Each structure stands twice: as C-alpha cells, then as structure tokens.
Amino acid sequence: MKRREFLQTGGLTAAGFTILPTGRLFASTNNKVRLGYIGVGARGMSHISEGALRDDVEIVAICDTQESSLKGCRAFIAKKGRPAAKEYTGSVSAYKELLERMDIDAVIISTPWQFHYQQAIDAMNAGKYVGCEVIAGLTVKEHWDIVNTSEKTGIPYMTLENVSYRRDVMAVLNMVRQNLFGELIHLEGGYQHDLREVLFNDGKNYYGGGVEYGPKALSEAQWRTQFNIDQDGDLYPTHGAGPIINYASINKGNRFTNLVSFSSKARGLAAHVEKLSPGHPNAKLNYKNGDVTTTLINCANGETVMLTHDVHLPRPYSLGFRVQGTQGLWMDVNKSIHIEGKSKPHAWDKADEWLKTYDHPLWKKYEAEAVGAGHGGMDWFVFNAFVLAVKGKKQTPIDVYDSVTMSVITPLSTKSLKEGNAPQEFPDFTRGKWKKKKDTFAIDESGF
Numbered sequence: 445m446k447r448r449e450f451l452q453t454g455g456l457t458a459a460g461f462t463i464l465p466t467g468r469l470f471a472s473t474n475n476k477v478r479l480g481y482i483g484v485g486a487r488g489m490s491h492i493s494e495g496a497l498r499d500d501v502e503i504v505a506i507c508d509t510q511e512s513s514l515k516g517c518r519a520f521i522a523k524k525g526r527p528a529a530k531e532y533t534g535s536v537s538a539y540k541e542l543l544e545r546m547d548i549d550a551v552i553i554s555t556p557w558q559f560h561y562q563q564a565i566d567a568m569n570a571g572k573y574v575g576c577e578v579i580a581g582l583t584v585k586e587h588w589d590i591v592n593t594s595e596k597t598g599i600p601y602m603t604l605e606n607v608s609y610r611r612d613v614m615a616v617l618n619m620v621r622q623n624l625f626g627e628l629i630h631l632e633g634g635y636q637h638d639l640r641e642v643l644f645n646d647g648k649n650y651y652g653g654g655v656e657y658g659p660k661a662l663s664e665a666q667w668r669t670q671f672n673i674d675q676d677g678d679l680y681p682t683h684g685a686g687p688i689i690n691y692a693s694i695n696k697g698n699r700f701t702n703l704v705s706f707s708s709k710a711r712g713l714a715a716h717v718e719k720l721s722p723g724h725p726n727a728k729l730n731y732k733n734g735d736v737t738t739t740l741i742n743c744a745n746g747e748t749v750m751l752t753h754d755v756h757l758p759r760p761y762s763l764g765f766r767v768q769g770t771q772g773l774w775m776d777v778n779k780s781i782h783i784e785g786k787s788k789p790h791a792w793d794k795a796d797e798w799l800k801t802y803d804h805p806l807w808k809k810y811e812a813e814a815v816g817a818g819h820g821g822m823d824w825f826v827f828n829a830f831v832l833a834v835k836g837k838k839q840t841p842i843d844v845y846d847s848v849t850m851s852v853i854t855p856l857s858t859k860s861l862k863e864g865n866a867p868q869e870f871p872d873f874t875r876g877k878w879k880k881k882k883d884t885f886a887i888d889e890s891g892f
C-alpha cells in the first residue's frame with residue numbers, strides 16, 4: 445500500500461488524528477529515532493537490547509526508580525559501545541524531567557502497570573510517541589483518557605503487544621486473510637503461563653522462585669503479586685486479545701460488543717508458598733484472583749471469543765489459541781490445523797506444514813534480523829514496527845483504539861465478576877469509526 449493510500453484508508457486521518465504537531469517531533473532529524481526509556485527492569489532491558497542492535501535508534505535517556513535496574517542498563521549500554529544515556533531517577537515522578545527533553549521522539553514505557561496510564565498521558569502531552577508495555581490503564585475511564593489524549597494531541601499510542609507478531613500467530617493471520625478457515629466463527633486465546641516463580645521471587649537467580657513478594661522480592665514480584673492478591677479478573681488479557689483483534693478485524697468492520705467473566709476459586713498461590721515454606725504467612729493470604737478466569741466476548745459480526753487467564757497453577761506454557769471458521773480451524777495447544785477439503789476428513793494436520801506454507805511476508809523478509817531476539821523473535825518485530833512508525837511519522841500498526849480495546853478487558857472482567865458474572869457493555873473507543881476503519885496491521889512487507 446502506498447503511503448498516500450495508507451493515510452487515506454487506515455492511517456492518521458481515518459483514525460481521527462490530525463497532523464502531528466510540528467516542531468515537537470524530530471526537532472533535528474538525522475533519520476534516527478531518539479528514544480527515552482521509562483522503566484529499565486526485565487522488560488525495559490529487552491527493549492534496550494533491541495534498541496542497541498539498531499543503527500537507526502539512539503538511546504538518549506533512561507529513567508528508573510531503582511539503582512539496581514539503572515546499573516544493569518548502564519553497564520549493558522557501555523558493553524554495546526553505545527554513548528551513555530542520560531539518567532533520571534530519585535522519585536516516581538522523575539520521568540517528567542525525561543519528558544521535558546526536546547531531543548526525544550518517543551518513549552518506551554516498561555514500568556509496573558499502575559504507572560503506565562499517567563506516564564503515557566504525560567508523554568503524549570509532551571509530544572512523544574508512546575510505545576507502552578501491555579496494560580494501558582487500570583480503569584475504563586483511564587482507557588478513555590488515553591484515547592482522548594491521543595486524539596487531542598495527534599500523538600500515536602501503541603501497546604507493544606509482541607504476541608501479535610509471533611510467527612505462528614502471523615502465519616495464521618495470513619491464512620485468515622486468504623480465507624483458508626472460511627468465515628470466522630469462534631476464537632480463543634489467553635495467558636496460560638505458570639507464573640508462580642515470577643510472583644514469588646526471592647532473587648536467588650532472575651526468576652529464582654521463593655515465597656516472597658513486595659519489597660523483599662525482585663522484579664515483577666515486587667509489584668505484580670499485589671494485583672493477584674487484591675483483584676479478581678483477567679489481569680493480563682492482551683497476549684490473547686491482541687492477535688484475536690487482528691484475526692476478527694476488531695475496530696475495522698467489527699467490534700467487541702459485550703463480555704462476561706467467570707473465575708474459579710483461588711488456591712494455587714497459597715499452595716505454592718505452603719509447599720516451599722510450610723506455615724509461611726504468604727500461604728495464609730486471601731488471594732482474590734481466581735486461579736482460572738474465563739471471559740467470553742461477543743462480536744458485532746456474530747463471532748464469539750473466549751479468553752483464559754491461568755497463571756497460578758502448575759502447567760506448561762500455552763496461550764491456547766483457537767481460530768475456527770466455516771472451513772476449518774487452528775489450535776496451538778496440539779499444534780494442529782484442519783482445513784475441510786484439504787485435510788483428511790475428521791483428521792488433524794501438523795500445523796507446521798501449513799504455517800511454513802503461509803509464513804507471513806514480514807517474517808520471510810526479516811527472519812535473519814529477528815534471530816536471537818526475545819520470545820522467539822517476536823520482540824524484534826514489535827520493536828521494529830514501533831521504530832518504523834516513529835521514523836516515518838506514521839500511525840502505529842497497533843493504534844490507540846486497538847491498544848485500549850485489548851487492555852480494557854481487565855477492568856470489565858473485574859466488574860463482571862463483582863456483579864455476579866453480569867454482562868458488561870464494551871466501550872466503542874472509536875466512536876463509530878470502526879465501521880469504516882481499514883486494517884493496517886502487517887498488511888504488506890513495509891515493515892509493520
């Protein structure tokens with residue numbers, strides 16, 4: 445698609461954006477993207493390592509509240525032979541000083557969830573593109589504020605949802621777009637990952653496992669576990685919802701209309717602590733987050749979606765994707781595909797054979813660059829997509845509407861559970877534009 449068509453159909457204008465504020469982005473341009481990083485813990489460092497690989501990225505500034513994170517980041521940047529980044533620290537508001545810099549085009553936000561919203565709003569108001577880790581805000585209102593601020597400032601906001609770029613996920617997207625599965629009927633996905641060693645981490649090694657969370661712990665155990673104690677609901681919907689949004693053309697001719705959530709009892713986390721340290725106080729806590737939360741979503745075009753949040757129990761990793769249409773289906777848990785008329789009747793084909801044939805053009809083009817990047821290469825793709833959007837002053841391929849749509853599932857599911865599994869209306873963040881909006885995600889080989 446030519447740039448002009450992009451702008452007319454799926455880009456800035458069609459999405460309701462005006463021209464980006466002049467003089468704020470790219471005050472001096474040498475075709476490099478100048479990045480500021482807010483949060484350089486585990487995930488922030490993964491984005492730092494992506495940035496350090498590229499000639500078209502300058503790591504201008506980093507911000508973190510912990511010296512241990514800054515120290516690791518500083519050492520890594522030096523080891524890569526890159527110029528030292530200016531550091532901002534000292535308080536949870538230190539990022540505001542970073543945002544005052546005129547030589548930063550975009551920020552990468554990889555802080556705990558409770559900080560994303562304000563940091564993103566302030567960054568957009570300061571004229572910086574926002575690439576924010578998953579979870580845009582904590583309440584429905586915060587999600588609306590993000591949309592309103594992005595529209596008001598004209599600054600794109602992208603959730604850095606890496607699973608949308610997973611190789612098999614993109615091959616299946618290619619198959620969906622070529623109508624292999626026929627008309628889509630039902631989709632599943634979720635976050636099904638045993639996080640017990642992440643939620644209790646005494647720091648013996650990175651994800652060392654243990655029985656502590658909060659100030660005595662390391663990395664995500666410092667802050668994430670508290671959410672599982674305080675809140676029932678699907679706390680991490682985007683790894684499942686991000687790809688499904690693309691499959692079902694959500695916000696582009698289709699939309700989520702309402703949802704209900706169900707949660708099981710919560711036993712896994714307490715049992716984990718009790719096993720490692722019998723009688724420990726953390727084994728006696730009342731964890732509100734059910735061990736398995738199931739959310740069902742209706743789509744305007746009649747498809748159903750099921751998302752699962754399952755992170756407290758012993759289980760091998762699988763996001764549990766299922767993409768099913770009138771002609772066949774893909775299931776990733778058994779790595780199988782069935783296409784009527786092409787597969788043997790009632791029999792599975794190994795998914796790999798199909799996925800190789802329908803490998804997405806972007807993966808074919810960039811495979812070599814993505815080798816060795818985090819999470820099987822998909823981290824390279826999501827970072828690349830963001831950088832190319834900033835560099836071209838274009839709309840991001842995961843735009844603000846898709847970003848908030850995948851993230852708002854958390855507060856909606858919590859509310860559904862609180863109200864006895866009551867259905868919740870899904871906000872139309874596009875205010876009706878979904879009817880005409882065109883797909884812009886990984887449409888061609890242009891790098892998105």
Ligand SMILES: NC(=O)c1ccc[n+]([C@@H]2O[C@H](COP(=O)([O-])OP(=O)(O)OC[C@H]3O[C@@H](n4cnc5c(N)ncnc54)[C@H](O)[C@@H]3O)[C@@H](O)[C@H]2O)c1
Pocket residue numbers: 482483484485486487488507508509510513535536537539554555556557559577578579604605606662663664665666819
């Ligand atoms: N997409 C993925 O695959 C993926 C993987 C891991 C984490 N994440 C997401 O990335 C984010 C960060 O997770 P993580 O694993 O890096 O956690 P982490 O705890 O390892 O790192 C968070 C960092 O933010 C810093 N921080 C806390 N408050 C801050 C503030 N107000 N200002 C600046 N810095 C602050 C902490 O000191 C820490 O260094 C979360 O949203 C998480 O869900 C995404």
